[in-house]
Amino acid sequence: MDENLAQGLVHGLRAAGVDFITYLPETRLSQILPLLQNDSSFQLVPVGSEAEGVSIAAGAALGGKVVASYMEGTGVYVSCYNILTVGVRYGVPMLLLVSYVGSFEDHRNSFLYVQRGIKLIPQLEALDVQYQVIRNGERLEGKVKGAVRMMNALKQPVALLFTEDFTL
């Protein structure tokens, strides 16, 4: 991912008030991690599974943090139980930052990723998680702010799916 896009995404998260992020590094958006680590605005929590990333973020949200959980698209499958049983059922606002691997606009799409990609949106819709696909840096800060407003208004997990320019 281009350095400017990474900086724009991190800036957007900071501007939206996100201050707690769980993460499992992956292949498309990982350039944001060094930027997040060097920014004292964020409390970062490395996890071993996206499942616990969602549940830890939920606990922090109930404790007063504005939370995000960063994962690859495959992480939505891994964490769908946690998204449902804690995030959706309990009504916990959290932002899912998801790299949309295996999507039409994933520049690194291959047989390795495509099956996960084409079923990702049906998976989110089955969980009743609202989402938006982000393809480039246009109005990125505004889109991140809008997603955070949405999750707080709904008191539910909300997902941003990053593809196209974010997958270069």
Add this chain to the structure above:
Amino acid sequence: MIRYECFEWLAPLMTDQLVVTSLSGQRVEWGHLSKREADLNLGSMGNALAVGIGLALALPQRKVFVFESDGSVLLSLFNLPTLANLNPPNMAVFVFDNQAYSGTRISYPSATAGKTDLAAVAKGSGIEHSVTVSALADFKKEATAALHDGGLRFVVCKIEESVGHRNITRSDVDLLETKYRFVRYLERTEGKPIFQGRG
């Protein structure tokens, strides 16, 4: 050792500690013995430990107790290395290990009825204070230390399988009500808004 006896002893000693419980009879028993706003009875397997971590990290000035079961911890074993490396000093985990999936009504044995030692798994994951207790007096020692001392504790409590919770009238407080009660309590005691956004 019987879980209800542990809770019966501990519940009156709790003050402003936050408690997260998982599923199983412990949710019913703790909910029956403790009516505190600081209790978050999650009602799901495999989530309490991680939610407790999130609370402990978000509120480092508060003590967080997590009540887990063997089946619930086994469902999310990846929590243990994460907990070890984060090492929140304000967190105590009590795993009530009856060595069975009691809710199945056929007492189907869990892995801890076989070769698995959860305290050893936790120790191997890097949690330094990871112990097993099987007598009420030892539970009281660990719980007393958790109430008064700092440092991450992981205590596997070997208990007899008991079904007394089936005779307890279930609470009619649903999960959303539990959440709001807990969050409003934190907003009041921490002096800060938690849920953002106003109508």
